[in-house]
Amino acid sequence: MADGEQARRKRTQPAWAPPAGSQDTPLKLYNSLTRKKEVFVPQKGRRVGWYSCGPTVYDTSHMGHARSYISFDILRRVMKDYFNYDVLYAMNITDIDDKIIKRARQNYLLEQYMDKKPSRKQLLDDTQTAMKPYREKLDRETDPDKKAMLQRITNKVEETVAKLEQIAENSPDASKEDELKKALVGDARDPLSEWLDSMHGSEVTDNSIFTKLPQHFEAEFHKDMEALNVLPADVLTRVSEYIPEVIEYVQTIIDKGYGYESNKSVYFDTTKFDGADSHFYAKLVPEAFGDSKAMLEGEGDLSISQDRLSEKRSTTDFALWKASKPGEPSWDSPWGMGRPGWHIECSVMASSILGGSLDIHTGGYDLKFPHHDNEIAQAEAYYDNDHWVRYFLHSGHLTIEGCKMSKSLKNFITIQEALSKYSSRQLRLGFLLHSWKDTLDYSSDTMGTAVKYEKMINEFFLTVKDVLRTDAPPFLKWDKAELQLAESFQQRKEGVHQALCDNIDTRATMDQMRELVSDSNVYLKEKRDARQQPDHALLRDIAAYLTRMLKIFGAIEGEELIGFPVGGTSQAANLEETVMPYLSTMAEFRDKVRQVARQEKAKEILQLCDGLRDDVLPQLGVRLEDHEGLPPVVKLVDKETLLKEREEKIKIEEEKRRQKEEKQRKQQELQAAKEAKRRIPPSEMFLKDTDKxxxxxxxxxxxxxxxxxxxxxxxxxxxxxxxxxxxxxxxxxxxxxxxxxxxxxxxx
Structure with a gap:
């Protein structure tokens, strides 16, 4: 054995070591309980128990609802389909509430009033009577936004009253009078309803009146969520179905010393709870403890009378069970006929599904105090623990063109109104481009950015599809361009992962995806300019990855590997496979005809070819793109999108023509002025200036x-x-x- 080999045998083999680098980034979520990002650790392995505060169904769903439910739908999808958690998602429907009772009762009374067909004089007299307390309310109001809203309603009512009085005095017209009476009832709906309710509300005894309204608006809510592509809850609970559980829950809280009966109602003793060593009241917003205004708003419009307030031991206490007054629905209980308090409803329903400790609880930012703080207190009193919710996530506010969105201020946009202007995907992209926990402004600028993003990424998908339809060798040698794009792909994927781990930051994620599209477009241009074939496999992988991410976010429905569905989710793939060979053949034929026409200077044939591209094919949902020296590109696009593009193009061309004509007119005027000036003898040029x-x-x-x-x-x-x-x-x-x-x- 050689000396060198003997020496080598005596050396110790170096120990294996893992490569330098960080471990997989853990998911962090912004926890409202700690007001910072915390590493997410479920209590039962990969299983996640998640409860989301659902709507109080007393009116049409608006974009404030969309803000919360689209945001949480995105978080839920990412948790399930990206991080692979096993999520059980429960959501409630509040179908017993002061708002519902009041709205149902007032609607019923107003309908009865109109069924009696009041005369013009009766309606005018009743409106003036109803407006008196409304005007007093306007005078007392100190909040500038509420005051402005009340003033708008008052002005509108006075304007319609004047019109109705004028037509009655000057030119009686039955049809016009009926039209104005309907308008007046619409304008004065709030004051008339309040007035009727104050007089006859206690006379409403039919419980079905209080179930029809929430059933109607719950159905509307589900339709709106489906239209927004929001996944349905795994478990849906309704308050009306949990009355026995509510009563048992309240009794347990009383038995543990944190609740007390007063005048057939039951209240939660916040002072006793907060004084216990194992408990703390107002975990989410401790600085709001004692905020009497917020507490009153949380109790509901029908529960803030002086007699109700006097029943409490402390102004910070809140109702667990409310004794029903005349004109309110009621259920039998150990404390008398009554109904649940608002806050207890969620504690009971969430606990019934997910038990004594939830992994995640979500809701709107405005529900933090007192609603969510009261939920926590009730549940921790019931279970005698201090960890009913582990992670509390709150979606940010929604503003409308920079102004506060509020149902009570009548400053809101319904979901259906929004969907009449933008697609569900565009609305979702608008939310994805912002942080779920920050304030989002619903405006033309915000949605314009979303529409541009959709167009940018859709154009990339269509371009890649066109490239993949061309013949190419199975494997191409990668040169510098492919290596650079592949490296960019890996970096962008890592950037997406880091962003999603960082509180599911979809804004940063969408930026990474935009950069990946930009890098890919640069690569495609380089290949096109060099007359070289791009690498199909690399482009397919990139486009498929982007499609997968958008599917995870709920921005794409369907099973297609690449891009947005065309012609509806059910037929998109088949449509493309079926018609594209014919379209490609047509495009190639047209291209050859154009080449011959240009050589022979056959202007009419070129015009026919352009007409096919610009006028005929868009009606069929086909975009045909000409690229000098390269084969034409065929893209299947939604017909509506193409027609909008065509209208916009016509507007731009019309504006260019108008500007050109205006420029020519000004040049002609300038030339005429110069010519006129040349004709003036110098001896006459100053004679007209007699003012000088x-x-x-x-x-x-x-x-x-x-x-x-x-x-x-x-x-x-x-x-x-x-x-x-x-x-x-x-x-x-x-x-x-x-x-x-x-x-x-x-x-x-």
Whole structure:
């Protein structure tokens, strides 16, 4: 054995070591309980128990609802389909609540009132009576936004009243009168309803009145969520179905010393709870403890009368069970006929599904206090623990064009109104481009950005599809361009992962995806300019990855590997596979015809080819793109999108034509003005300026100003230059006239 080999055998083999680098980034979520990002750790392995505060179904769903439910739908999808958690998602429907009772009762009373067909005089008199307390409310109001809203309603009612009175006095017209009466009832709906309710609300005894309204608006809510592509809950709970559980829950809280009965109602003793060593009241917003205004709003409009307030031991206590007054639905209980308090409903329903400790609880930012803080207190009193919710996630506010969105301020946009202007995907992209926990402004700028993002990424998908339809070798040698794009792909994927781990930051994620599209487009342009074939497999992987991410976010439905569905989710793939061979053949034929037409200068044939591209194919949902020196590109696009593009193109071309005509007109006017000026003899050029000069010499040159004062030498010098310049222009004009006469004579 050689000496070198013996020496090598005596050496110790170096120990294996893992490569330098960080472990997989853990998911962090912004926890409202700690007001910072915390590493997410479920209590039962990969299983996640998640409860989301659902809607109080007393009216049409609006974009404030969409803000929460789209945001949480995105979080839920990412948790399930990206991080692979096993999520059980429960959501409630609040179908017993002060808002529902009041709205149902008022709607019923107003319908009854209108069924009696009040005369013009009766309606006018009743409206004036109803407006009296409304005006008093307006005078007392100190909140500027609420005051402005009340003033708008008052102004509108007064305007319609004046119209109805005028038509009655001057020219009675039955049809016009009926129209104005309906308008007045619509404008004065709030004050009339309040007035009727104050007089007859206690007389409403039919419980079905209080179930029809929430059933109607719950159905509407589910339709709206389906239209927004929000996944349905795994478990849906309704308060009306959990009355026995609510009663048992309240009794347990009483038994543990944290609840007390008062005048057939039951209240939660916040002072007793907060004083216990194992408990703390108002975990989410401790600084709001004692905020009487917020507490009253949390109790509901029908629960803030003086007699109800006097039943409490402390102003910070809140109702667990409310004794029903006349005109309210009721259920039997150990404390008498009554109904659940608002806050207890969620504690009971969430606990019934997910038990004594939830992994995640979500809701709107405005529910933090008192609603969610009261939920926590009730549940921790019931279970005698201090960890009913592990992670509390709150979606940010929604503003409308920079202003606070509020149902009570009548400053809101319904989901259906939003969907009439933008697609569900565009709305979702608008939310994805912002952080789920921050304030989002619903505006033309916000949605314009979302529409541009959709177009940008859709154009990339369509381009990749077109590339993949061309023949290519199974494997291409990667050069510098492919290596750079592949490296960008890996970096962007890592960027997406880091962003999603960081509180599911979809805004940063969408930025990474935009950069990946940009890098891919640069690569495609380089290949196109060099007349080289791009690598199909690499582009397919990138486009498929982007499609997968958008599917995870709920922005794409369907099973297609690449891109947005065309012609509806059910037929998209088949449509493309079926029609594309024919479209490609047509595009190639048209391209050859255009080449021959250009060589032969056959303008009419070129116009027909352009008409096929610009007018005929868009009606069929086909975009045909011509690229000089390259084969045409065929893309299947939604017909509506293409027609909008066509309208926009026509508008742009029309504006260019208008600007061109305006420019030509101004040039003609300028030329005419110059020509007119040339025709003026210098001896006449100042004579019309009598507002400046009063005397002139024999040549028409001014000598004195309008007040008779002789012009200074400096003034005369300036005017002389103008005079001499006009002499030159006039001389040129005379010469052109003389030349014209001579040329005319020679022509004869």
């Amino acid at each position: 000069y009063s005397s002139f010499d024999d040549t028409g040159f001014p000598t004195h100003d309008k007040e008779g004062k002789e012009l200074s030498k400096g003034q005369q010098k300036k005017l002389r230059k103008l005079y001499e310049a006009q002499e030159k222009l006039y001389s040129e004009f005379l010469k052109s006239q003389q030349d014209g006469l001579i040329n005319g004579a020679e022509g004869k």
